Amino acid sequence: xxxxxxxxxxxxxxxxxxxxxxxxxxxxxxxxxxxxxxxxxxxxxxxxxxxxxxxxxxxxxxxxxxxxxxxxxxxxxxxxxxxxxxxxxxxxxxxxxxxxxxxxxxxxxxxxxxxxxxxxxxxxxxxxxxxxxxxxxxxxxxxxxxxxxxxxxxxxxxxxxxxxxxxxxxxxxxxxxxxxxxxxxxxxxxxxxxxxxxxxxxxxxxxxxxxxxxxxxxxxxxxxxxxxxxxxxxxxxxxxxxxxxxxxxxxxxxxxxxxxxxxxxxxxxxxxxxxxxxxxxxxxxxxxxxxxxxxxxxxxxxxxxxxxxxxxxxxxxxxxxxxxxxxxxxxxxxxxxxxxxxxxxxxxxxxxx
Numbered sequence: 001x002x003x004x005x006x007x008x009x010x011x012x013x014x015x016x017x018x019x020x021x022x023x024x025x026x027x028x029x030x031x032x033x034x035x036x037x038x039x040x041x042x043x044x045x046x047x048x049x050x051x052x053x054x055x056x057x058x059x060x061x062x063x064x065x066x067x068x069x070x071x072x073x074x075x076x077x078x079x080x081x082x083x084x085x086x087x088x089x090x091x092x093x094x095x096x097x098x099x100x101x102x103x104x105x106x107x108x109x110x111x112x113x114x115x116x117x118x119x120x121x122x123x124x125x126x127x128x129x130x131x132x133x134x135x136x137x138x139x140x141x142x143x144x145x146x147x148x149x150x151x152x153x154x155x156x157x158x159x160x161x162x163x164x165x166x167x168x169x170x171x172x173x174x175x176x177x178x179x180x181x182x183x184x185x186x187x188x189x190x191x192x193x194x195x196x197x198x199x200x201x202x203x204x205x206x207x208x209x210x211x212x213x214x215x216x217x218x219x220x221x222x223x224x225x226x227x228x229x230x231x232x233x234x235x236x237x238x239x240x241x242x243x244x245x246x247x248x249x250x251x252x253x254x255x256x257x258x259x260x261x262x263x264x265x266x267x268x269x270x271x272x273x274x275x276x277x278x279x280x281x282x283x284x285x286x287x288x289x290x291x292x293x294x295x296x297x298x299x300x301x302x303x304x305x306x307x308x309x310x311x312x313x314x315x316x317x318x319x320x321x322x323x324x325x326x327x328x329x330x331x332x333x334x335x336x337x338x339x340x341x342x343x344x345x346x347x348x349x350x351x352x353x
Contacts, residue, residue, distance in 0.1 A: 061283055061284065063282040063284075064129065064273055064281040064284055065128075065129065065198070065199065065203070071132070071134040071197035071199045071200060073125075073132070073187055074186065074187065074189065074190070076089070076092075084182055084186070087178065087182045088179070088182050088183050089183075090179040091180045091181070091183025092124050092183050094176055094183075095116070095117040095121065095125055095180060096116060097243065098116040099112065099115065099116055099242055099243030099244070100243060102161075102165075102167070102176070104241075108176060109170075109176075111161065112167030113165050113167060113253045113254070114244060114247075115243070115248075116243060116244075117160065117164075117165075119164075119247045120255075120270070125184070125187060128199035129199055129203045129274070130270075130274055131202055132187075132199070132200055132201075133187045133188065134187060134196075134199070134200040135188060135195070135197060135200040136184045136185075136187070136188055137153075137184060137185045137188030138191040138192060138193050138194060139194070139196065140152055140153045141153075147310070147313075153185075154181060157170070157181070163255065163256055163258040163259040163260070164255045164259040164260065166304045166306075199281075202266060202269035202273070203269040203272050204265070204269055205268045205272050205291050206288055207339070207340070207341050207342050207345070208288070208292055208339060210340055211296075211335070211338040211340050212264055212293055212296035212338045212339050213296060214293070214296040216289075216293040216297075217290075217292075217293035217295065217296045217298070219293075220290045221294050221297050224275075224276045224286070224290075225249075225276060225294065228246040228276070228277055229247070229249050230246075232251075233248060233249045233250045233254075233298070234253070249298050250301035250302060250303050251301075251302065252303075252304060255304075256306045257303060257305050257306055258306035258308050258311070262299055262303075263319060263322060264295045264338065266321075267295035267299060268294075271286060271291050271294060271295065272291040292339075296338050315327060315328045316351065320341045320344040320348065321337065321341060328351070329344065329351075331343070
């Protein structure tokens with residue numbers, strides 16, 4: 001029995017070697033066959049180059065605007081010792097937490113829908129390309145085409161209360177109005193009269209060749225917006241009932257049809273530079289198409305209405321994306337709402353000439 005064991009091991013080894021040799025012959029034969037068939041095998045050395053090229057072709061995120069020369073709000077700490085400090089700080093608090101003071105359960109009055117001014121004017125009106133207040137003091141009073149009249153800062157504040165906050169106006173001589181005006185004037189104290197510093201207002205998103213698409217916009221909303229604003233668009237309320245952690249985007253507690261963000265170009269510019277949460281003008285997260293489409297989706301949904309019969313007394317001055325007629329051109333209300341906007345824009349430019 002012991003004499004047979006070395007013999008068995010030898011036979012096993014020979015069989016294994018024979019199998020290996022057969023496999024090698026098969027591989028060599030396959031390579032020869034492919035060679036004479038004209039089929040080229042992939043080069044191992046080319047793989048790293050392909051990977052590098054693929055990585056190189058990934059588009060880099062580009063800032064929407066160079067940060068050099070961007071308007072910067074004054075530091076609150078500089079208010080120490082200022083006789084107007086308390087008034088200015090109260091004005092800031094009213095902008096940042098409007099609902100706490102003026103919302104449905106407001107400490108002062110119940111005249112708005114529960115949104116905060118800073119839901120549209122980010123970081124209490126100080127964020128670059130976040131609809132900030134940097135040019136308010138330098139450009140008001142001014143004639144606005146929407147009303148056809150000269151408007152001062154209190155009139156503009158009440159416009160937002162009645163439209164974006166779907167509420168009632170404040171008395172011009174109220175403590176709250178005086179404080180908000182003081183805050184806005186303090187923010188723009190270094191801006192020369194008549195000038196608009198870099199980074200005020202909203203980013204202007206390039207126009208699409210097509211109409212903005214609410215169906216595509218819903219996909220963007222579902223992927224990018226639901227976690228904060230919820231699937232039903234009603235946002236996340238504060239537990240104390242004094243407003244929202246994340247605001248509603250449609251429905252009875254959202255902005256009405258007279259608000260600036262009901263214009264698609266305004267909404268698209270707002271989200272392009274600031275949304276979803278974490279995006280900035282230096283690090284935008286949505287493409288231009290996504291910004292237009294999600295604007296179309298949100299603004300296609302139900303929200304409070306407002307009597308706009310007094311708006312745009314000169315209809316030739318209506319913006320391209322004001323969605324309510326009559327118009328000075330032949331385009332439909334639907335095209336004025338969703339686009340494509342280039343033909344409308346070109347027609348307006350020709351009319352001016």
